[in-house]
Amino acid sequence: LMVNVRVRGIHATALAKILLERGFNIVHASKKIKERFKIVENRIPPDVTVKDLEEKHGVIVLGDYEEAEKVYNTLLDVLPETFSWKSKIPHHAIVKGVVIKIVEGKSIIDLGGIHGELDEELNIGEEVIVDIDRPLLPPSNIAKLSRRYTVHGKYSALIYGLKGKVIVSRHITDPKVRRNLQTLASLMKIEGNWGIKWRSSAVLAGIDDLMMDVQETLKKAEEILRKAEKASPGEMVYKGRFFGVIGFTSTTRKYLDNVRNEILPTIMGHHMLKSMDNNMVNLVDYTEYLLSRFISNREKLSEGLMEYLIENLKERRRIEIEHISLLSNEVKTLTPGSILTVKYSNGEIYGVVKRVFRSKGIFDGLNIPKERGDYDIMEFSTNGYVLLHKYYSKNGVFKGIYVNINTPPEISCRKIRYYDLEIDVVMAADKEPKIIDSEKLNEALSENIVSEHLFKKYRGIAENILKYLEKHSMPEKLSLEELLENVGATTAKLKNF
Template sequence: SKKILEEEATKLAEKAKTLEKLSASKDAPSLLLEASYFMDIEFPSASKKKLDELRGYVTATIEGHHFYKSCGGRVSATLEMAERLLEKGECASEVKEMFRRQVEPEFPEEGSIVDVKHVKLSGSVFNLGKATIESLDADRLTYSRTIKCDGIYDGLNVPKEAGDKAVSETILGEDYIITKYLSKDGVLKGAYVNLNTPVEIYPNAIRYVDLEVDVCLLPDGSKKILEVNKLEGALNRGLISKQLFEKTLKKAKRILEDIEIIS
């Protein structure tokens, strides 16, 4: 409103006067005022759902609100329109169905090409490359990537060759991804079970937060847990809670004991 803009302009004018006075009494270079700090915060799937719940207590909220907002573009705009209709008292079931029909074409389907965004606890985001959606339904997602360069698969200690195929599968809502590494001829080289936050499927990307720990499974049947020290480091640095640390470690041990999970 006009009043808010006027108040903001007054505050800025006062700050300008303060800076002018401070600059007159100090030698350059010198700190005049502490600046504001900004940061990006990653809200994984479970956090978004909790925020949806809290928002729903105070205003009309479509399930998945924070996820759809983070999609941006047409999805976010359609969400805003739908929630305005709910605020006006329109039939909730009709509005939600309209919203679903409008945004559904924006999301990937079988055969779509998407990026794989692997988010580290430090905040770094690694794009693992382009992946093809092999299958997708209400319960399960399978996608594949073609390996582009030679090397060694960490933990497996077997050659990584250009042309290998990485086939990943996850149950939607679960906190792990199973990735099998196959040669050009379809021979299994080994598999990783990556512990992570539940996968989110955006219009152009698959995204999750890596919880550092992996379970490594070799073709000969041997298996081991990798990088527990990184999970411990994240706990010590305050990046994760003790509860999440214990939950992740417990899940890794259960996967290690249950070879059927990758059959």
């Protein structure tokens, strides 16, 4: 059976190629994708959608459960160095639960192994039918529940408790189409306490199909509620939808650059720049236009654009640091810095950044006081799995080093970005080095965010750094280059890991 997938966003061309080659069908495609893959216009609604995360550092895969899980697992198998967060219970699954305790006006409900929280006060021991209102992504363990059950059809979804209301997907932007869908729904006057939500695929269907879809979904929804009444506690009466997130690293994006290049001229760094910096989009497009006109080759043009980016960085002098947590996939912005040096050779960008701290506190991990005016000299390389931070007092007295272990950083005109791998090595000025936060990396493994194979690689980097620092009597003399060479924490050395 063909699985129909809609792919949207800046990674769409590369992902469409990967999925097409593995027997998936691409539907509801953009004009560009249709042209690139010679896809015949069809009106098939998607079973699965793949789209960018808000911050564009990865993708979301959602849709009918079995089909979407297939797409998700395929992408995880094919793409190198990715991280994954999959909802622990299907999104919008409908489950019979039992109230086990009341906390601050909310009911904690046992769903048969997984617990959830409902924003109303019920009685302990009471049975209640609930909807999994938001995807339950690791490392979280408490599902957000609601009693507004959502049942999906192909073009519509019915939402219980919204009697007579009509919602149109925000992805349908044409005002005329929105009005027509509103009108159609209000003419249909459906039974019971259900409201209608038109899904983005509604634009693909004619009036008859839309009306039939709502009628069929209503039958299904009523049937589910009847089944739920009779269900025993912990029983799932509606499977709901798959929801999974895949985090991309610089390794993943380089791979996607090469996949896209097989379809049309693509510079190295294409996905990195498009995902990090809207100001670079036109430049990337123009560079690829030159490439398609055979004005120069891929290596030279990619290099030229990188050199241009470096010149730009030197002029800006200020760089932001986006630090993405491996556990929660949240993007944090660290204290920005000013660029002291930045250079480019053989595809590697190396830089030194000075960050001055404006407020008092404690240096994380080192557990030593941080005063106003203390500063950090941070070294990075786009080929390295570590960032080296050296902390100084405002008069230049060395306080300690913090070796942050992360995916090789990506860089644009205004920021650098990496996944923080939740394990670090620190060494205060007069103390022994130690590994910190390793329990967080362990948790990422037990939550299936990171594979066993990557876990061993990252853990190994930390252990090698620790061993190296134990032999090092002058931590403040340590350079990133020396560290990377000696602990084998570069992309080149780890290629065959």
